[in-house]
Structure formats: C-alpha cells, structure tokens
Amino acid sequence: MQRKAVALISGGLDSLLAVRIIQEQDIHVEGINFFTGFCVEGHTHAIRKKDQKKPKRNNALWAAEQLGIKLHIVDIVEEYKQVVFNPRYGYGANLNPCLDCKIFMVKKAKEWMEAHGFDFIITGEVVGQRPKSQRKDTMPIVQRDSGIGDRLLRPLCAKNLPPTLPEREGWVDREKLYDFSGRTRKPQMALAKQFGFEDYAQPAGGCCFLTDEQYSVKLQDLWKARGSRQYEMDDIMLLKVGRHIRSRPEYKLIISREEGEGKFLQGYRKLYPSLKTVSHPGPLCLIDGDFAEEQIEEAARIVARYSQGKNAPEVELEYRDTEGNTRLVTVTPLAPHELKKEWVV
Amino acid sequence: MSRHLLDCRRLLCPMPVIRIQDRIAELEPGDELEAICTDPGVMQDIPAWCRINGHQVLETREEDDEYILLLRVGEGE
Numbered sequence: 001m002q003r004k005a006v007a008l009i010s011g012g013l014d015s016l017l018a019v020r021i022i023q024e025q026d027i028h029v030e031g032i033n034f035f036t037g038f039c040v041e042g043h044t045h046a047i048r049k050k051d052q053k054k055p056k057r058n059n060a061l062w063a064a065e066q067l068g069i070k071l072h073i074v075d076i077v078e079e080y081k082q083v084v085f086n087p088r089y090g091y092g093a094n095l096n097p098c099l100d101c102k103i104f105m106v107k108k109a110k111e112w113m114e115a116h117g118f119d120f121i122i123t124g125e126v127v128g129q130r131p132k133s134q135r136k137d138t139m140p141i142v143q144r145d146s147g148i149g150d151r152l153l154r155p156l157c158a159k160n161l162p163p164t165l166p167e168r169e170g171w172v173d174r175e176k177l178y179d180f181s182g183r184t185r186k187p188q189m190a191l192a193k194q195f196g197f198e199d200y201a202q203p204a205g206g207c208c209f210l211t212d213e214q215y216s217v218k219l220q221d222l223w224k225a226r227g228s229r230q231y232e233m234d235d236i237m238l239l240k241v242g243r244h245i246r247s248r249p250e251y252k253l254i255i256s257r258e259e260g261e262g263k264f265l266q267g268y269r270k271l272y273p274s275l276k277t278v279s280h281p282g283p284l285c286l287i288d289g290d291f292a293e294e295q296i297e298e299a300a301r302i303v304a305r306y307s308q309g310k311n312a313p314e315v316e317l318e319y320r321d322t323e324g325n326t327r328l329v330t331v332t333p334l335a336p337h338e339l340k341k342e343w344v345v
Numbered sequence: 346m347s348r349h350l351l352d353c354r355r356l357l358c359p360m361p362v363i364r365i366q367d368r369i370a371e372l373e374p375g376d377e378l379e380a381i382c383t384d385p386g387v388m389q390d391i392p393a394w395c396r397i398n399g400h401q402v403l404e405t406r407e408e409d410d411e412y413i414l415l416l417r418v419g420e421g422e
C-alpha cells in the first residue's frame with residue numbers, strides 16, 4: 001500500500017526539498033498551504049507600481065508545480081487571530097508568534113490528514129534554523145501541543161531527532177533522510193542543486209509580515225489606538241500600503257506614496273472617508289478611526305503636504321465620506337517643520 | 346454540464362485562488378466556472394493552480410481593469 005503524506009508548503013526551499021526527499025521514497029505527497037493574511041506574497045508586494053515589472057508568482061503554487069503535487073490552500077485568517085493575539089509561547093523579535101503558529105498549522109494539517117486518509121505530515125524544518133520555533137527543545141512541543149505526536153516527519157533533520165512512526169514502520173528509510181542543523185543554508189543549496197531546483201524563493205526573515213519590524217510597529221499602533229488587539233483583513237492589507245500618519249490618537253491617515261498604491265486605496269473608499277488633492281497632482285488618503293468632519297481641514301493640510309502643491313499657498317482637496325458625498329476644501333499645506341516626526345507610524 | 350459565475354473582485358491573491366478552489370470542489374467535472382477578478386496576479390496564479398490540480402483554463406481576458414478567467418473543472422482523482 002502506498003503511504004500518503006501531507007506537506008506543509010511555504011514556498012521556500014526547505015519545504016521543496018523535504019517533499020522531494022519523501023517523494024523519492026515512493027510516498028504519495030500532497031501539499032497544504034495556510035493563508036494567515038500576513039503571508040509575504042509576491043502580489044501584495046506588487047501593489048506599488050515600481051514593483052510590477054518583475055513577474056510575480058505565488059511561491060507555494062510554484063513549488064507545488066515543480067514537485068508535481070497537488071496544493072490545497074486553506075484560509076485560516078479568522079482562526080489565526082487567536083494565535084496572533086494571544087500566543088502561549090510569546091512573540092519572536094517582532095510580532096511573530098512562530099512557535100504557536102507552527103503548532104497551529106501542524107494541528108490544522110493533522111485535521112486535514114485525518115479527514116483525507118493520509119498517514120503523516122512532513123515539514124521542511126531544520127533543527128536550530130530559527131531562534132524559537134526550530135530549536136531542538138521546541139520541536140517536541142510542536143508535536144505534543146498539536147497532537148500529531150510521532151506522525152510528524154522532518155526529512156531535512158530527521159537523523160538528529162528520534163525516529164518517528166513512518167521511520168519505525170519502515171514507510172520511509174531513515175538512512176535516506178538528512179541531518180541538517182543550524183543556520184547555515186549551504187547543505188540545502190547543495191541538495192537543491194542535486195535535485196535540479198533553480199530559481200527557488202529565499203525569504204529573508206521568515207514566512208510572514210509579522211517578522212517585519214515596521215509592519216509590527218504599525219500593527220501595535222493600530223491595537224493601541226483601538227484599545228484592543230483587533231484586526232480585520234482590510235486592516236492587515238492596509239498596513240502594507242502607503243505612509244501611515246497618526247496626527248491624533250483617534251485616527252490615522254493612510255497616504256498613498258505613488259500611483260499603484262493610490263489605485264489600490266481607491267478600492268477602499270466605501271469603507272473609509274478619503275481625501276484627494278484636486279488642484280494639484282497628489283496622493284489619495286484614507287482616514288481610519290474616529291474622525292469628525294471638523295477635522296477635515298487639519299487632515300487636508302497634511303495630505304496637501306505630500307502633493308505637488310506642497311509649496312503652493314493653497315491646495316484644493318476633495319473630501320468624500322463613505323456614502324460618496326463629497327465636499328471641497330481649500331487649505332494651506334502644512335509646513336515641513338509642522339509635520340511631527342512622531343506622527344509617522 | 347453547468348456554468349457558474351464567481352465574483353472575486355477586490356480580493357488579493359491568494360484569496361481568489363482559495364475562493365475558486367472551494368467553489369470548484371462543489372462542482373462536477375466538465376462544469377464551467379467564470380471568475381471575475383481585479384488582482385492582476387490571478388493571471389499567473391489561477392492557471393498555475395489549474396495546472397497543478399488538473400483543471401483547464403478555457404479563456405482569459407482583460408476588460409476595464411478586470412481579469413476574467415473561464416475554467417473547466419477537471420476529472421479530479
């Protein structure tokens with residue numbers, strides 16, 4: 001009987017290798033990829049016009065195609081919030097709850113495995129590769145807390161770990177697994193060459209925006225302003241776009257930096273009041289938070305500062321509420337020294 | 346054979362792929378699904394997803410900043 005494994009596919013090199021190693025042992029593999037909302041993903045980077053030149057691809061799909069396996073993408077945005085709000089094992093350097101995240105993903109993959117009659121799970125983890133989630137002492141925690149126990153196989157470093165069920169049962173040959181460890185990427189690159197993989201993704205920090213310092217600062221600012229750890233899908237998308245200026249605690253301005261972002265923000269004008277310069281070329285700005293119409297002028301002055309009319313005596317802007325009612329305002333753009341550094345999130 | 350429509354406007358990748366995947370799971374082989382999207386990334390991702398999972402892309406077109414893909418559900422397992 002051919003055994004079946006489900007692989008956690010991030011799209012990076014490690015999961016690519018892990019799958020290939022197991023495929024070579026005549027195991028049927030399918031991939032699963034979890035969409036948390038924070039995934040670093042080619043297209044969301046491509047909102048900015050200048051980034052659109054490079055062809056974008058979804059790395060998980062690309063990896064699955066290289067491997068010739070099916071890929072199941074699972075939307076876990078809602079459930080994942082609990083992981084971000086309340087990680088039992090805390091955060092990494094930024095707001096990345098990596099250990100809890102791993103546990104959660106393995107738990108979800110286990111549910112999928114059981115529902116689809118698969119035998120075990122594989123991941124591309126390597127002992128000692130990440131400071132928190134991939135340490136020798138934290139790896140067993142993933143197995144324990146997710147409930148997967150010894151049906152979790154990590155082909156790249158299996159030889160450094162106790163034999164798992166697939167190894168003990170002889171479904172896979174432990175001798176043909178690897179003993180990678182630590183932060184070095186050299187063995188992975190050599191193996192990639194051996195397997196003939198080229199042009200694979202090499203994510204710098206981690207697999208999601210929560211490892212990004214600037215992004216985490218913006219998310220924390222949002223939580224502080226709202227008085228609770230909350231976010232919706234729109235919030236996490238918008239944190240990736242524009243400059244964020246909190247000139248008052250109750251609201252912030254999201255100002256497009258160039259055309260691509262302006263176009264993207266336009267799609268949100270039914271959800272957020274907005275400001276757009278009309279007398280001069282300039283950005284589109286969404287207003288997020290508790291905003292009173294009396295504050296239009298002061299917000300407009302800031303937006304005008306980022307338009308081509310920044311040195312003009314007056315700039316005209318159109319304010320539009322979420323119903324689509326518009327109103328014109330004329331203001332003097334904020335002088336450079338009036339724009340406080342601490343406003344910029 | 347039946348034909349279905351799916352609105353994926355304003356969704357960013359990979360959300361359109363997820364919506365299409367979940368919709369196709371409810372359809373029969375041979376059924377057709379027309380997806381209307383606004384994220385240009387779908388022009389790469391959806392054909393890739395179809396190739397991997399054995400579905401067919403019958404047609405793609407771009408109309409007023411919208412990307413429309415016509416898919417045919419494959420045989421599955």
Ligand code: SF4
Binds near residue numbers: 208209
């Ligand atoms: S980097 Fe993000 S997606 Fe990756 S394990 Fe950490 S929290 Fe999870």
